[in-house]
Amino acid sequence: xxxxxxxxxxxxxxxxxxxxxxxxxxxxxxxxxxxxxxxxxxxxxxxxxxxxxxxxxxxxxxxxxxxxxxxxxxxxxxxxxxxxxxxxxxxxxxxxxxxxxxxxxxxxxxxxxxxxxxxxxxxxxxxxxxxxxxxxxxxxxxxxxxxxxxxxxxxxxxxxxxxxxxxxxxxxxxxxxxxxxxxxxxxxxxxxxxxxxxxxxxxxxxxxxxxxxxxxxxxxxxxxxxxxxxxxxxxxxxxxxxxxxxxxxxxxxxxxxxxxxxxxxxxxxxxxxxxxxxxxxxxxxxxxxxxxxxxxxxxxxxxxxxxxxxxxxxxxxxxxxxxxxxxxxxxxxxxxxxxxxxxxxxx
Ligand code: PMV
Numbered sequence: 001x002x003x004x005x006x007x008x009x010x011x012x013x014x015x016x017x018x019x020x021x022x023x024x025x026x027x028x029x030x031x032x033x034x035x036x037x038x039x040x041x042x043x044x045x046x047x048x049x050x051x052x053x054x055x056x057x058x059x060x061x062x063x064x065x066x067x068x069x070x071x072x073x074x075x076x077x078x079x080x081x082x083x084x085x086x087x088x089x090x091x092x093x094x095x096x097x098x099x100x101x102x103x104x105x106x107x108x109x110x111x112x113x114x115x116x117x118x119x120x121x122x123x124x125x126x127x128x129x130x131x132x133x134x135x136x137x138x139x140x141x142x143x144x145x146x147x148x149x150x151x152x153x154x155x156x157x158x159x160x161x162x163x164x165x166x167x168x169x170x171x172x173x174x175x176x177x178x179x180x181x182x183x184x185x186x187x188x189x190x191x192x193x194x195x196x197x198x199x200x201x202x203x204x205x206x207x208x209x210x211x212x213x214x215x216x217x218x219x220x221x222x223x224x225x226x227x228x229x230x231x232x233x234x235x236x237x238x239x240x241x242x243x244x245x246x247x248x249x250x251x252x253x254x255x256x257x258x259x260x261x262x263x264x265x266x267x268x269x270x271x272x273x274x275x276x277x278x279x280x281x282x283x284x285x286x287x288x289x290x291x292x293x294x295x296x297x298x299x300x301x302x303x304x305x306x307x308x309x310x311x312x313x314x315x316x317x318x319x320x321x322x323x324x325x326x327x328x329x330x331x332x333x334x335x336x337x338x339x340x341x342x343x344x345x346x347x
């Protein structure tokens with residue numbers, strides 16, 4: 001918790017503004033299920049790789065004369081749920097800063113939104129960094145990760161580049177303590193030279209939001225608790241595999257953790273199914289690559305798109321096989337990318 005006094009309103013620079021950029025991350029150990037929906041506290045720890053592609057750039061400019069926030073998304077005014085979530089996030093920042101001043105938020109997002117490609121991760125990581133600077137919160141990386149978490153859980157991990165683990169914290173410890181202890185931090189994976197081949201088989205928005213699907217899974221799926229339990233062992237195994245730079249083990253653990261998460265959803269009532277026939281075709285092509293001796297492993301999030309983890313040296317071969325399988329879809333290659341950062345600050 002910040003202890004310094006907030007800057008008095010009179011000291012707010014009329015044109016205080018900041019721009020930040022952040023990249024999405026893909027979880028190798030998934031976050032699926034909240035222990036506290038309001039505070040975005042996850043039920044389990046998760047671990048991800050921040051990508052080198054699909055950046056989001058967000059500018060926050062304070063607007064002292066405005067009565068409302070203005071939110072612009074890819075050049076168009078944001079509406080509905082997207083706008084509501086951003087304004088709620090700004091309210092949180094204002095409350096912490098002790099500054100009721102409204103803002104103009106301008107976001108350029110290059111991720112296909114709502115397609116299980118973590119656009120909310122890069123989006124809220126960039127917003128956390130830009131808003132924290134514009135409102136003068138003066139947060140360090142851990143504080144930014146905790147703040148970003150309140151916009152979208154997975155955003156807590158996009159504050160960091162490379163690999164990051166997000167701690168569930170202490171959900172039973174009471175809200176303040178639990179909030180303080182749930183943040184992401186970097187994980188060393190020196191020596192691993194991975195790539196992630198992203199097959200976008202459907203760039204449209206998903207039918208069931210991850211928030212709704214998580215809730216339903218936790219409330220109704222008999223497979224949820226066993227998965228959450230086994231995810232602890234997966235994380236321990238994953239940390240060890242990253243430490244010894246063992247890409248095959250990293251891939252195997254990531255694949256079983258992700259398919260297990262999707263199994264919990266298939267067992268929910270009613271079932272949530274993000275996999276489409278096109279996803280399965282891509283998954284089959286990856287299994288064939290493996291039979292042909294190329295270490296390649298799948299992971300999937302809250303959408304039909306498939307991400308394939310492989311060695312960087314195998315990228316061309318994997319991308320060409322996946323491109324053929326994802327007929328009509330687009331294929332993107334990512335390597336570990338940078339953490340969120342401020343581009344400029346001031347007027
Ligand atoms: O984007 P969020 O914070 O609603 O969470 C989505 C969770 C998954 O992408 C499915 C898994 C993960 O850990 O990112």
